[in-house]
Amino acid sequence: MKLPLIILSALIALTACTSSSTGRKQVMLFSDTELDKMGAASFEDMKTKTPISTDKATNDFVQCVAQSITKNVDKSVHKGDWEVIVFDSSQVNAFALPGGKIGVYTGILNVTENQDQLGAIIGHEVGHVIEHHSNERLSANKLQNMGMAAATAAVGLSEVENKGLWMAGLGLGLQYGVIMPYSRSHESEADIVGQDLMARSGFEPSASIKLWQNMAKLSEGSGQGAPAEFMSTHPSNQTRINQLTKHLPSAMTLYNRGNRPNCVKPKVIPTPAS
Numbered sequence: 001m002k003l004p005l006i007i008l009s010a011l012i013a014l015t016a017c018t019s020s021s022t023g024r025k026q027v028m029l030f031s032d033t034e035l036d037k038m039g040a041a042s043f044e045d046m047k048t049k050t051p052i053s054t055d056k057a058t059n060d061f062v063q064c065v066a067q068s069i070t071k072n073v074d075k076s077v078h079k080g081d082w083e084v085i086v087f088d089s090s091q092v093n094a095f096a097l098p099g100g101k102i103g104v105y106t107g108i109l110n111v112t113e114n115q116d117q118l119g120a121i122i123g124h125e126v127g128h129v130i131e132h133h134s135n136e137r138l139s140a141n142k143l144q145n146m147g148m149a150a151a152t153a154a155v156g157l158s159e160v161e162n163k164g165l166w167m168a169g170l171g172l173g174l175q176y177g178v179i180m181p182y183s184r185s186h187e188s189e190a191d192i193v194g195q196d197l198m199a200r201s202g203f204e205p206s207a208s209i210k211l212w213q214n215m216a217k218l219s220e221g222s223g224q225g226a227p228a229e230f231m232s233t234h235p236s237n238q239t240r241i242n243q244l245t246k247h248l249p250s251a252m253t254l255y256n257r258g259n260r261p262n263c264v265k266p267k268v269i270p271t272p273a274s
């Protein structure tokens with residue numbers, strides 16, 4: 001009866017030895033190859049379901065910023081070229097996926113004032129990929145399902161005395177932070193990693209703070225609650241502004257002024273009405 005718990009513990013022991021770059025313990029049950037495949041398949045799916053922008057100036061701007069960022073990402077994260085797509089959508093959103101995929105919605109470009117702020121957005125999204133956040137999220141779901149199955153089996157067999165043990169199995173998950181929702185810690189980590197990455201890529205790192213100030217104004221200004229999906233899945237604007245401000249001196253030491261890109265934001269970005 002204790003076998004599933006033993007397997008669960010062994011799996012965690014075998015895989016929990018990694019740490020993120022900010023020192024968080026990470027549990028990852030999937031291989032990079034599996035994640036790359038999932039990323040690529042999801043991206044192909046998105047491309048068939050969401051219109052793609054054909055505006056040349058908009059595409060040139062996004063490609064210029066994205067390439068300036070991705071060329072500074074270690075090859076261990078993704079070996080080949082990164083695929084960057086501008087989706088023609090009013091959503092204030094952007095994302096990056098394992099397997100070297102980046103999606104930027106035209107809606108977020110209207111909040112983005114210049115190349116540095118877009119560098120902040122893409123740096124943040126690529127930061128999630130660098131730190132294997134989707135692997136962690138998938139692993140947490142998998143462990144949670146395994147833990148639940150084990151607990152249900154124990155109760156079903158009326159082994160009441162063992163129930164504490166099964167719950168300890170779930171608690172083990174809790175101890176490693178795999179069952180608790182951890183999106184906030186992922187977001188904070190992506191902010192820090194992204195700010196360093198944009199600085200190394202020649203984008204002014206303080207632009208990340210200005211970007212979030214603009215995002216805050218946008219969410220206050222619209223009388224419809226939080227319109228932007230990008231913001232609703234992220235920690236409060238003030239929390240991240242404080243954190244990015246605190247990390248700025250460290251990012252400034254990495255700021256590669258000599259390598260500054262010259263990506264020009266078009267005056268008009270055609271965006272479909274929401």
Ligand SMILES: [Zn+2]
Pocket residue numbers: 124125128187190234
């Ligand atoms: Zn994020």
